Amino acid sequence: MNAPACAAIVARSKPALRTRLFAWLALGIAAVAFVGFARTYYLKSVFGTGALPLAVHLHGLIMSTWIVVFVVQTWLIAARRAAWHRRLGAGAAVLAVLIILTGAALTLMGLEREIQAHVQGRWHYLLLINAVNLLLFGAFVGSGLALRARADVHKRLMLLAAVTLVAPAAARIALLFGHAPLPQFLAFYACIAACVLADTLRHGRLHPVLGWGGLAVIAAFQLSFFAVQTPGWMSIVYRVFGG
16 A cells, blocks of 8 residues: 555544544443442442432433433444434433433422421532532533534533533542542542543643633532532521521
């Protein structure tokens, strides 16, 4: 094979490798979600954890389906099946809305149980952190859909949405080794850093969407964590929700 032919093959293979990177990152995100919720959801019969309410199963099913669809979407692009990718995108958008609605409902239900029991428990704190999580997820998905004509921006916004969605799973993995809050956040930040680093190394530069988006996620989570530690936050919770 002559040199020009070899160069042409290499040139064609580079975009494919770059596109496939997002497919592998999607599988990694799916793996984090599975491992994080294995004990309490996916493999709960193996670990003997308690029964879950129907609302939790519904939310888990919707979230799991969105992750599966996200993985399929990335592989459709890697396989150059853009038409199927666009068709499936409408279903993914509906699932994203359902994730936000069911996630908010479960958070409020958990807070209501604590208020009725006159307990200042984890849902008093997770109220803000989960709200930030769901808002970021919705913002990334909405922006990704609005900017779907710009492929480089669209796929990175959807990647940020997916990695933001698995924040609770990353935290649960950290909980296997201890209950301190900091490792839970660091486990999630490591997921963001892995996506940013992989994309930067593959493309030879830091894409601004991942750079600024990753920083925004970390800053929002860290600020929300600091906020829920303050007496002012608990005052807001009691004033709005009673207790």
